[in-house]
Amino acid sequence: MSEPSIFTRILEGEIPSEIVAETENVFAIRDIAPRAPLHLLVIPKTAAYRNVVELAAGDPALLAEMVGLASSVAAEQGSTDFRLVFNTGPGAGQTVFHVHAHVLAGELDEESLRA
Numbered sequence: 779m780s781e782p783s784i785f786t787r788i789l790e791g792e793i794p795s796e797i798v799a800e801t802e803n804v805f806a807i808r809d810i811a812p813r814a815p816l817h818l819l820v821i822p823k824t825a826a827y828r829n830v831v832e833l834a835a836g837d838p839a840l841l842a843e844m845v846g847l848a849s850s851v852a853a854e855q856g857s858t859d860f861r862l863v864f865n866t867g868p869g870a871g872q873t874v875f876h877v878h879a880h881v882l883a884g885e886l887d888e889e890s891l892r893a
C-alpha cells in the first residue's frame with residue numbers, strides 16, 4: 779500500500795483544511811497556494827484514480843460529479859465563469875497523484891501556469 783495522498787489526509791481530518799463544499803463522492807477545498815482570486819480544488823473522495831485520464835476511463839459518472847460540484851461551488855463563490863484545469867503528469871505540473879481539478883476564476887497568475 780502506498781502512503782495516503784495529501785487529499786485523503788485532508789478528507790480524514792489529519793491535515794487541517796476547510797471543506798467548502800461536498801457531494802456524496804466529491805469534496806472541494808481552497809488551494810493553499812492560490813494562483814487566481816478564486817482557486818479551489820475539486821477532488822474525488824476515492825484515491826483510486828491518479829489522473830483525469832484514468833478517471834474518465836474508470837468512472838465517467840464520478841468525473842461528471844466533479845464537474846457538477848466545480849460549477850456549483852464556483853457559482854456559490856460568485857463566479858459562473860471559470861477554468862477547470864487537470865494537470866496530468868509531472869511534465870504538466872502534476873504534483874499530487876490523486877486526481878483533482880483546479881477551479882480558477884478571476885485574473886490568473888499566468889506566469890505560474892507556464893511549464
Ligand code: AMP
Binds near residue numbers: 819
Ligand atoms: P497539482 O500540482 O496539479 O498536482 O496540484 C496540487 C495542488 O495542491 C497545488 O496547487 C497545491 O498548492 C495544492 N495543495 C498542496 N497541499 C495542499 C493543502 N494542504 N491544502 C490545499 N491545497 C494544497
